[in-house]
Amino acid sequence: MDSLVTADWLSQHLDDPDLVVLDCSVTTLSEDDGSYHNVSGLAEYNKGHIPTAGFADLKGDLCDGSSPIEFALPTPEQFCAAMGALGVGDDSRVVLYDTSYSAWAARVWWMLRWVGFDHAALLDGGLKAWIDEERALSTEPASRPTKQLTASPRPELIADRDEVLANIDDHHARLIDTLPEAYYRGEASIYSRPGHIPGAANICALDLLDESGHFKSKQELAAMHPQDHNARAITYCGGGIMASASAFIMTRLGFTDVAVYTASLQEWTTDPSNPMVSDINQNS
Numbered sequence: 001m002d003s004l005v006t007a008d009w010l011s012q013h014l015d016d017p018d019l020v021v022l023d024c025s026v027t028t029l030s031e032d033d034g035s036y037h038n039v040s041g042l043a044e045y046n047k048g049h050i051p052t053a054g055f056a057d058l059k060g061d062l063c064d065g066s067s068p069i070e071f072a073l074p075t076p077e078q079f080c081a082a083m084g085a086l087g088v089g090d091d092s093r094v095v096l097y098d099t100s101y102s103a104w105a106a107r108v109w110w111m112l113r114w115v116g117f118d119h120a121a122l123l124d125g126g127l128k129a130w131i132d133e134e135r136a137l138s139t140e141p142a143s144r145p146t147k148q149l150t151a152s153p154r155p156e157l158i159a160d161r162d163e164v165l166a167n168i169d170d171h172h173a174r175l176i177d178t179l180p181e182a183y184y185r186g187e188a189s190i191y192s193r194p195g196h197i198p199g200a201a202n203i204c205a206l207d208l209l210d211e212s213g214h215f216k217s218k219q220e221l222a223a224m225h226p227q228d229h230n231a232r233a234i235t236y237c238g239g240g241i242m243a244s245a246s247a248f249i250m251t252r253l254g255f256t257d258v259a260v261y262t263a264s265l266q267e268w269t270t271d272p273s274n275p276m277v278s279d280i281n282q283n284s
Contacts, residue, residue: 001093003109003252004215005121007129010095014052020087020144021053023127024105025098026241035190038070044099046139050123050130054086054142056096056108061085069263071107071239073158076115076151083112087144090117097123097130101213103205106245110260113251116152122248125214132212159234159259161267165274168198173232173259178205178242186278191238192269195278205242208249221249229255236261236268 013019025041040059049055056062061082064072074082088094094112096105105122112120123129131137159173167173177184177200184202186194196202203224210216227233233255235243240262247258261268268274 001119001121003121003248004124005095006124007133007135010050010123010130011135014050016093018091019093019095021050021095021097021142022056022086022088022108023049023053023098024056024058024096024108025100025127026058026104027099041099041104046141048137048139050097050127051136051138051140052142053097053138054144056083056086058104058107062108062111069239069266071241071262073111073114073262076153079111080115080149080151084147084149087142087147088117088149089147090150092119092147092149094120095123096120097126099127101206101209101242101245102126102215103241103245106248107241110157110244110247114154114157115149116154117149125212128213156257157259159236159261161261161263161271161274163259164197164234164236164261164268167234168275171199173234174227175200176233176235176243176246177202178235178237178246179265180204180206186276186280191265193272193276194280195276197236197265197268198275198277200236203246205237205245208245215249218253222253225250225253225255227255229253230257232257232259234259234261236264238265240264 023045026038027041028038030036045055064074096108098104109120177196182188184196235246237243243260247260250258
């Protein structure tokens with residue numbers, strides 16, 4: 001199974017006994033003051049989802065709810081137990097989707113790679129692609145027996161604050177800010193301080209998609225990522241979600257040493273000793 005599948009492929013394989021389909025959606029709600037907050041996408045899942053799909057809750061069992069960082073990683077063992085409860089085992093194949101931008105699904109894909117599981121794919125275009133092709137939805141909750149998913153962690157797939165801070169001086173990795181350009185430049189911000197981490201290039205994860213919400217062609221995506229495929233790269237955003245979409249694409253393009261700074265600007269900007277630069281204030 002390729003790491004990116006079409007709605008047509010999925011429709012032909014829904015009844016495969018080893019295939020587990022998971023809706024990974026998170027709903028983002030905007031406030032009158034311009035702020036926003038994220039809630040579980042379970043309510044939307046219950047209104048209609050791809051038949052046989054379960055719900056992978058990034059605001060629930062798939063995060064460390066005790067952390068002040070939203071979407072903080074659970075332990076590998078906790079994550080594997082949560083995925084096992086959804087019917088994902090060592091011999092499963094998994095297709096992940098969401099309702100917007102495929103970034104939520106990519107986060108779960110990256111976490112599966114982090115614990116050593118390599119048989120997962122994203123549904124290209126997400127739920128929208130399924131609906132656009134006039135395929136049926138279901139309101140029936142998934143019911144799968146619990147499976148055993150063994151954790152074989154790959155810690156190199158996750159970057160932390162210390163590695164990113166060291167990179168400012170030693171430049172051992174290519175740092176990629178995956179937020180929209182206005183956030184990178186410091187013209188807009190929803191975090192404690194505006195701008196970007198010093199040395200970061202800006203490749204917005206939203207630009208990986210075409211107007212229909214599908215990923216662009218490999219040729220177009222390769223042109224956006226001209227870096228050395230064997231050099232280390234670290235992606236970040238606000239909370240490691242859009243960064244996961246970029247890491248997914250870079251992995252598909254053949255990059256061999258990609259990590260996601262999962263805590264991203266949520267963590268980085270709260271500590272004034274961590275430097276930020278922007279077009280508005282060149283050293284904040």
